[in-house]
């Protein structure tokens with residue numbers, strides 16, 4: 001993007017679900033807004049690098065991964081797939097997946113057994 005003064009700018013966009021983040025943060029007793037801050041700092045780092053490297057940054061790209069590491073810390077989110085009979089599947093992209101459970105970790109890295117979110121396919 002070109003500014004009126006002739007300088008280049010990059011616009012970073014990030015889509016978030018605040019209710020989803022809020023549920024994860026409450027589940028793991030993390031500070032409210034932890035993941036929102038991560039996404040905001042990540043988007044700002046990506047925009048900076050896009051400008052510096054003159055490269056576009058797609059989701060999953062090198063710039064994207066580096067920004068994820070450099071951004072403020074995030075609350076871990078674990079997504080697990082289940083089939084229609086309630087059997088846990090090994091892969092989230094398994095075509096038999098009927099619903100997903102979302103868990104986070106406590107301060108010590110242990111999975112909190114109660115899911116903070118359930119999503120049906």
Ligand SMILES: [Zn+2]
Nearest residue numbers: 038042068071
């Ligand atoms: Zn990230």
